[in-house]
Amino acid sequence: MTVQSPSTARTPRTTRTPGADLPDQPDSLWRSAEPRRSYDVVIVGGGGHGLATAHYLAKDHGITDVAVLEKGWLAGGNMARNTTIIRSNYLWDESSAIYEHALQLWEGLEEDLGYPILFSQRGVLNLAHTLQDVRDSVRRVEANRLNGVDAEWLEPDEVRKVCPVVNTSADIRYPVLGATYQPRAGIAKHDHVAWGFARRADQAGIDLVQDCEVTGFASDGDRVTGVHTTRGTIAAGTVALCAAGSTSVLTDMLGIRVPIQSHPLQALVSELLEPVHPTVVMSNAVHVYVSQAHKGELVMGAGVDSYNGYGQRGAFHVIERQMAAAVELFPVFARAHLLRTWAGIVDTSPDASPIVGRTPYENVWLNCGWGTGGFKATPGIGSALAHTIASGEPHPLVAPFSLDRFVSGALVDEHGAAAVAH
Amino acid sequence: MQLIACPWCGPREEVEFSYGGQAHVPYPDSPAELSDEEWAHYVFFRDNPRGRFAERWNHNAGCRRWFNAIRDTSTYRFESVYRLDDPKPVTP
Ligand SMILES: Cc1cc2nc3c(=O)[nH]c(=O)nc-3n(C[C@H](O)[C@H](O)[C@H](O)COP(=O)(O)OP(=O)(O)OC[C@H]3O[C@@H](n4cnc5c(N)ncnc54)[C@H](O)[C@@H]3O)c2cc1C
Ligand SMILES: [Zn+2]
Numbered sequence: 150m151t152v153q154s155p156s157t158a159r160t161p162r163t164t165r166t167p168g169a170d171l172p173d174q175p176d177s178l179w180r181s182a183e184p185r186r187s188y189d190v191v192i193v194g195g196g197g198h199g200l201a202t203a204h205y206l207a208k209d210h211g212i213t214d215v216a217v218l219e220k221g222w223l224a225g226g227n228m229a230r231n232t233t234i235i236r237s238n239y240l241w242d243e244s245s246a247i248y249e250h251a252l253q254l255w256e257g258l259e260e261d262l263g264y265p266i267l268f269s270q271r272g273v274l275n276l277a278h279t280l281q282d283v284r285d286s287v288r289r290v291e292a293n294r295l296n297g298v299d300a301e302w303l304e305p306d307e308v309r310k311v312c313p314v315v316n317t318s319a320d321i322r323y324p325v326l327g328a329t330y331q332p333r334a335g336i337a338k339h340d341h342v343a344w345g346f347a348r349r350a351d352q353a354g355i356d357l358v359q360d361c362e363v364t365g366f367a368s369d370g371d372r373v374t375g376v377h378t379t380r381g382t383i384a385a386g387t388v389a390l391c392a393a394g395s396t397s398v399l400t401d402m403l404g405i406r407v408p409i410q411s412h413p414l415q416a417l418v419s420e421l422l423e424p425v426h427p428t429v430v431m432s433n434a435v436h437v438y439v440s441q442a443h444k445g446e447l448v449m450g451a452g453v454d455s456y457n458g459y460g461q462r463g464a465f466h467v468i469e470r471q472m473a474a475a476v477e478l479f480p481v482f483a484r485a486h487l488l489r490t491w492a493g494i495v496d497t498s499p500d501a502s503p504i505v506g507r508t509p510y511e512n513v514w515l516n517c518g519w520g521t522g523g524f525k526a527t528p529g530i531g532s533a534l535a536h537t538i539a540s541g542e543p544h545p546l547v548a549p550f551s552l553d554r555f556v557s558g559a560l561v562d563e564h565g566a567a568a569v570a571h
Numbered sequence: 572m573q574l575i576a577c578p579w580c581g582p583r584e585e586v587e588f589s590y591g592g593q594a595h596v597p598y599p600d601s602p603a604e605l606s607d608e609e610w611a612h613y614v615f616f617r618d619n620p621r622g623r624f625a626e627r628w629n630h631n632a633g634c635r636r637w638f639n640a641i642r643d644t645s646t647y648r649f650e651s652v653y654r655l656d657d658p659k660p661v662t663p
Contacts, residue, residue: 457644
């Protein structure tokens, strides 16, 4: 008879934890820093734009005496809530330049960050349902091509080849008359993108400070000298506002008027399904857009809730209409179950274009107004804003989006490319 | 669904209404005399507070009349509704 010592006794099979053979969760990817009393650069808002700006300040300009101040948890605002559509097929030269700059950075971002972001270039279809839609879409394709953006006009039978589940029958209320197609467009994993930027910024020595709400500003003439926060006053050489839907709360404290309105924007997911939807489909006329996430959920969204709102929730009838539109376009989705809905707060501007650049304070930079479509811009605005902060001059890619365009009249009207389509 | 109390029709479902943005923005007395900056502020710039906001609503699927409301933009709760020719209620 042999006696087993307790340390070598085999655990009975029945007590094995499910998933015990999977790798452990990684350790924290960044330090949650204690705020210091002073920084060269203070970025207000730890969403995608704030984190990307921090990364490029360090990487492109060697500026690392930087804090990103976040009132909640890192990237818990719109960065956690968006539907991750990335594309650059905007109409005007100014817009396609900044969004295409961003798209090119997306194409190398995984390597730059050394972190998987699951960027999947599965293409985007923007459907046309009326003769006017067709004309506008063809015009946008031509404009895109002149700007070096990949774009094609597809007839209904070609739409069916790219996405067989779209209802292209002529016998529906808003038949599909064709679509624009950008093959290099796609989706990415928003959380991974935020973590990748945060990790790199942290490695460079930048402080990412959570639970730190900016509640006021200290100023001296036309300079801001620091920010008051829920974790004390922090002196700042330069301040960059990256607060998306909450920007007006901050600019009101500074006494600056900015023409944005904050609206709830909702989205939803279905349960996990087998892969059925190979691309991204958007329809401004039927009012919905749909992609299928990496794990298999159908991800849908549409336009903003009509009223101003800071509540991070919206009205249920808006969800009901999105789903009705989705079932009209994709009859195969009729039996899918809704799993979850949520909302973010988006900062919409009068011409559906961002507002980036100078403020009346010489050391405060504004970055807002990205509204329903700023996720795709994340690396692009991060690099351009970092350059702006480092050089003290608006980067040429953001210069057309200055606050004073509302006085000069040089608007960049992107309502056609940015209304329901984010 | 949220009920909105139309001053003329009483409480009705939110879907019957459409939103008109900030209330009490008067058309300038002499528009031709405004500077570009003043005109821009009249055309494009509106308040965007978190909290209490005086705004316009239209009961477009009912009596089709406009009215004003005080609503909290963080809770979405209507505090009061009043007619266009009523003054803005004084709030604490
Ligand atoms: C439902 C939905 C779907 C969307 N879909 C798409 C899409 O498919 N494609 C696309 O390109 N875009 C999309 N967007 C838009 C996109 O999410 C935003 O434009 C973009 O995320 C904004 O930049 P950000 O990541 O920096 O914002 P956020 O992540 O919102 O970051 C701003 C941060 O500032 C913080 N903050 C605010 N005030 C203060 C303060 N006083 N002190 C400290 N911190 C503060 C907030 O807590 C927040 O974390 C969508 C948005 C929503 C809500
Ligand atoms: Zn009425």
